[in-house]
Amino acid sequence: MKVLKNEEMRKLDEIAINTYKIPGIILMENAGISVVEEIEKSLASKENKKIAVISGLGNNGGDGFVITRHLMNKGIQVITYIVGDTSMIKGDAKINFDILEKMKAFIVKLESSEDIIQFQEDLQQYSILVDALLGTGLQRTVEGIMREVILKMNASKKEIIAVDIPSGINGNDGKVQGVAVEAKKTITFQLPKIGNILFPGSYYGGALLVKNIGIPKEAVSLIQSKIHLITEEVAASVLSKRYGDTHKGSYGRAFIIAGSVGMSGAAILASKTALRCGAGLLRTAVPESLIPILENQLIEGITVPVKEMLDKGIINYLKEENVVAIGPGCGRSQEFEEILHTVITSARLPLVIDADGLNLLANNIHLLKDLKAPCIITPHPGEMSRLTGLSIQEVNDHRLEVAKNFSEKWGVITLLKGARTVITDPQGQIFINRTGNPGMATAGSGDVLTGMITGLLSQGVEPLQAAIVSAYLHGKAGDRAAEELGEYSMLAGDIIDQVPFVIQEIIRA
Ligand SMILES: NC(=O)C1=CN([C@@H]2O[C@H](COP(=O)(O)OP(=O)(O)OC[C@H]3O[C@@H](n4cnc5c(N)ncnc54)[C@H](O)[C@@H]3O)[C@@H](O)[C@H]2O)[C@H](O)CC1
Numbered sequence: 001m002k003v004l005k006n007e008e009m010r011k012l013d014e015i016a017i018n019t020y021k022i023p024g025i026i027l028m029e030n031a032g033i034s035v036v037e038e039i040e041k042s043l044a045s046k047e048n049k050k051i052a053v054i055s056g057l058g059n060n061g062g063d064g065f066v067i068t069r070h071l072m073n074k075g076i077q078v079i080t081y082i083v084g085d086t087s088m089i090k091g092d093a094k095i096n097f098d099i100l101e102k103m104k105a106f107i108v109k110l111e112s113s114e115d116i117i118q119f120q121e122d123l124q125q126y127s128i129l130v131d132a133l134l135g136t137g138l139q140r141t142v143e144g145i146m147r148e149v150i151l152k153m154n155a156s157k158k159e160i161i162a163v164d165i166p167s168g169i170n171g172n173d174g175k176v177q178g179v180a181v182e183a184k185k186t187i188t189f190q191l192p193k194i195g196n197i198l199f200p201g202s203y204y205g206g207a208l209l210v211k212n213i214g215i216p217k218e219a220v221s222l223i224q225s226k227i228h229l230i231t232e233e234v235a236a237s238v239l240s241k242r243y244g245d246t247h248k249g250s251y252g253r254a255f256i257i258a259g260s261v262g263m264s265g266a267a268i269l270a271s272k273t274a275l276r277c278g279a280g281l282l283r284t285a286v287p288e289s290l291i292p293i294l295e296n297q298l299i300e301g302i303t304v305p306v307k308e309m310l311d312k313g314i315i316n317y318l319k320e321e322n323v324v325a326i327g328p329g330c331g332r333s334q335e336f337e338e339i340l341h342t343v344i345t346s347a348r349l350p351l352v353i354d355a356d357g358l359n360l361l362a363n364n365i366h367l368l369k370d371l372k373a374p375c376i377i378t379p380h381p382g383e384m385s386r387l388t389g390l391s392i393q394e395v396n397d398h399r400l401e402v403a404k405n406f407s408e409k410w411g412v413i414t415l416l417k418g419a420r421t422v423i424t425d426p427q428g429q430i431f432i433n434r435t436g437n438p439g440m441a442t443a444g445s446g447d448v449l450t451g452m453i454t455g456l457l458s459q460g461v462e463p464l465q466a467a468i469v470s471a472y473l474h475g476k477a478g479d480r481a482a483e484e485l486g487e488y489s490m491l492a493g494d495i496i497d498q499v500p501f502v503i504q505e506i507i508r509a
């Protein structure tokens with residue numbers, strides 16, 4: 001599913017209206033009706049059925065006027081508050097505003113601080129507040145009366161339903177422009193905006209519902225958005241059912257180089273997950289002293305002493321493999337730096353670099369120029385900071401751009417972990433993942449993700465798809481673990497335990 005910037009949404013609107021000759025007022029009518037459906041669902045469980053629609057002067061406000069009309073026609077008690085000078089209302093919004101006046105709708109204008117005091121008192125009588133103040137036309141920091149209104153709406157603790165996007169959230173990056181409505185749910189139109197998906201916009205919007213308002217699919221294909229939301233459909237298309245006439249060799253061979261004294265767990269977590277995600281055969285290269293631990297913890301895997309691998313030549317070990325992953329728990333020894341150098345410059349099979357592999361890479365970033373095969377890196381913001389020289393704050397303030405630029409510059413697939421995990425490829429495509437929860441910020445969670453990517457790659461899944469589906473799976477498994485154990489107590493191993501159920505759920509859907 002494409003995720004749009006404000007101007008891309010406006011362009012889509014224009015195409016619908018100017019190319020397909022769909023009158024804008026039809027789109028507004030459909031938008032309003034789609035919100036009324038959700039209001040009625042929320043009202044069903046409430047004693048108090050009174051609604052306040054709080055509208056701005058633009059088309060977001062216009063949606064609000066449509067909503068008011070349909071609520072009135074259903075006999076639902078509704079009051080419309082309008083913030084600003086109503087003589088400024090124009091176009092489709094004006095048509096709908098005039099209809100309300102002819103219907104003698106109850107309209108209250110909010111223009112002064114006295115109005116705000118009365119507004120604050122009034123709010124307590126309503127069951128639901130509909131936020132139709134600002135949508136994709138938000139241009140500047142919210143101040144003055146508009147700011148006061150939003151603060152009072154939030155302070156009322158009433159259920160708020162946001163139209164298109166919570167007012168005050170920038171549709172292009174999800175940032176708060178001064179102040180923003182805290183909604184229980186948001187109904188957005190035709191396609192989600194970036195501000196609906198990224199934090200904090202996603203937090204302010206509550207549950208997100210994407211409603212079709214009648215814009216032709218072909219029009220959507222004309223919008224060259226490179227930003228996509230990862231959906232379950234994408235995961236299902238990759239996690240295909242298995243066929244009878246296959247054997248473990250059909251499901252690929254994975255090679256993981258991981259672990260160091262004191263960090264055998266990372267190697268175990270990554271290896272277990274690779275097998276759980278379907279790798280047919282797995283070998284894990286670890287320092288000799290860790291072999292008894294691995295053999296004890298991972299009966300299905302085969303271990304290789306790192307020293308033996310070095311003596312015989314790493315590349316000889318990789319000839320039969322479908323994927324090599326390096327980094328979980330590696331430490332930053334000279335030995336691993338040498339291994340990383342050889343693997344990056346000589347390996348001709350998909351490569352996953354994570355954790356300490358990335359920290360070692362940060363000091364040898366030029367090695368990426370010698371890559372012979374697709375490479376997926378999986379940094380958290382701290383590792384991305386070391387790889388780019390940007391501060392962690394800069395990385396987090398511009399997650400999409402930082403990941404995209406790194407992928408384009410170095411020709412790698414970047415999976416930048418965090419809320420929201422972002423995957424970018426060398427062609428500038430951006431995929432945003434919405435699954436997952438704060439409980440996953442636990443030791444070893446990244447090792448599990450690396451194992452997922454490795455497991456899928458070993459089966460021949462395209463590298464970009466492997467990164468996208470792994471991010472989705474990782475979050476889904478983490479969500480199930482959080483449901484069962486809570487975000488405080490869940491461990492990385494609990495995420496692995498949920499993997500079989502998540503895969504089954506997706507395949508059966
Ligand atoms: N296909 C669609 O997506 C459809 C979208 N619809 C709705 O239209 C809005 C976008 O409407 P637009 O008129 O462009 O802008 P807004 O209503 O969001 O706001 C513009 C309005 O607000 C004033 N304004 C801007 N910033 C501020 C600020 N910081 N403080 C105060 N006032 C501000 C600006 O001057 C304008 O007056 C979209 O979100 C949908 O809800 C269509 O209705 C259906 C099709």
Ligand SMILES: [K+]
Binds near residue numbers: 060131135162166167
């Ligand atoms: K809004």
